[in-house]
Amino acid sequence: MSRLRNSIVLLAVAAAFAFSLPLFRRAVGSTSPWFVLMVMLCFLGLAAFARPLFLLRLPHVLREAGAWEMNGRLYKALRVPAYGALLRRTPLRYLNTHVYLNRYPGKTSAVPTQIEAAEAAHFWAAALVVPYMVYASVQGRWNVVAWFTIIQVGGNLYPILHLRWVRVRLNRLHSRRI
Numbered sequence: 001m002s003r004l005r006n007s008i009v010l011l012a013v014a015a016a017f018a019f020s021l022p023l024f025r026r027a028v029g030s031t032s033p034w035f036v037l038m039v040m041l042c043f044l045g046l047a048a049f050a051r052p053l054f055l056l057r058l059p060h061v062l063r064e065a066g067a068w069e070m071n072g073r074l075y076k077a078l079r080v081p082a083y084g085a086l087l088r089r090t091p092l093r094y095l096n097t098h099v100y101l102n103r104y105p106g107k108t109s110a111v112p113t114q115i116e117a118a119e120a121a122h123f124w125a126a127a128l129v130v131p132y133m134v135y136a137s138v139q140g141r142w143n144v145v146a147w148f149t150i151i152q153v154g155g156n157l158y159p160i161l162h163l164r165w166v167r168v169r170l171n172r173l174h175s176r177r178i
Contacts, residue, residue: 004051013049016040033144036132037151039171040125047121050069051098055117056124066169073166084162091157099163119163 021042028034047056057063068074075081087093098101098114129148136144 003053009044010049010053010127014046017046031135031148033132033136036129036148040129040151040155043125043128044121047117047124048096051114051117055113056120058116058120058123062123063147065164065171069164070172071169072165072168078161080158080161080165083158084166087162099166109174112167112174114161115167115170119160119167122156122159126152126160129156 021038024038050056093100096118099111099118101111103114104110127144129152133145133148133152137150
């Protein structure tokens with residue numbers, strides 16, 4: 001029954017986006033940065049509502065953490081742990097409650113899968129915006145490129161880095177227990 005309910009909710013959300021995005025495109029134009037931002041946010045929303053039914057996956061080459069990621073120096077230098085603390089201590093934590101250990105008491109093995117799915121959602125959302133950034137740079141719209149760079153760093157890159165860092169730490173913890 002919950003699968004049916006989740007499917008209905010996902011279809012309703014997809015229908016709402018399918019109805020509203022063309023209206024928004026008509027109002028601002030398909031080459032508007034606001035439209036592209038809305039497409040990215042709708043994609044992240046669809047990924048969130050689809051989570052009970054299926055999880056997005058990272059490309060195979062990005063799934064495994066590299067040796068350089070294990071020590072965490074780069075993550076610490078980029079202040080990724082501070083970013084994670086910001087997420088946990090503000091209402092931003094409610095954007096995705098599936099990536100917290102307390103969501104799955106006694107089933108910590110479910111959390112890395114949820115973390116990878118969240119990481120994949122941000123990866124694919126970032127990839128969705130890159131062609132527009134290239135288009136804007138060809139058009140010489142450097143202010144748009146600059147704003148989207150800021151959006152990509154704050155809205156996709158840092159979440160990816162944080163989720164990846166958490167996944168590396170959880171995998172390290174899991175391997176110690178075995």
